[in-house]
Amino acid sequence: MTISSSQQWVCLQCGYNMIGEMPDICPFCGAKHDRFMAWDDAEKTYRVTTTAVNDYVSQLLSVPKLGIEHAAYRVETEVGAVWIDSPSAFNRELAPVHAILRV
Numbered sequence: 001m002t003i004s005s006s007q008q009w010v011c012l013q014c015g016y017n018m019i020g021e022m023p024d025i026c027p028f029c030g031a032k033h034d035r036f037m038a039w040d041d042a043e044k045t046y047r048v049t050t051t052a053v054n055d056y057v058s059q060l061l062s063v064p065k066l067g068i069e070h071a072a073y074r075v076e077t078e079v080g081a082v083w084i085d086s087p088s089a090f091n092r093e094l095a096p097v098h099a100i101l102r103v
Helices: 039-045
Strands: 008-011 017-019 036-038 047-052 057-063 072-077 080-084 099-101
Parallel strands (some): 080 099
Antiparallel strands (some): 047 057, 057 072
């Protein structure tokens, strides 16, 4: 997994990830800036695990649970892997994906 040279931040209340300057308020859940953790620090505490659903779909979850996070899914397609709504990806060993979709 390639990590941007910019700092990444994780909201501990909802699990939302953002790249760049830490915002004063989480754009997803509205948590204050004191509820953020640097991605590098979060990587030491949280891991994303993967569980096969079938031959093409895997469920992704953070362990321990991060905020109000819910499951995400990795779908293998003919043109590459796609994540459907992603948890905080604190596992550099996960294979990279070509797109992250939020519905």
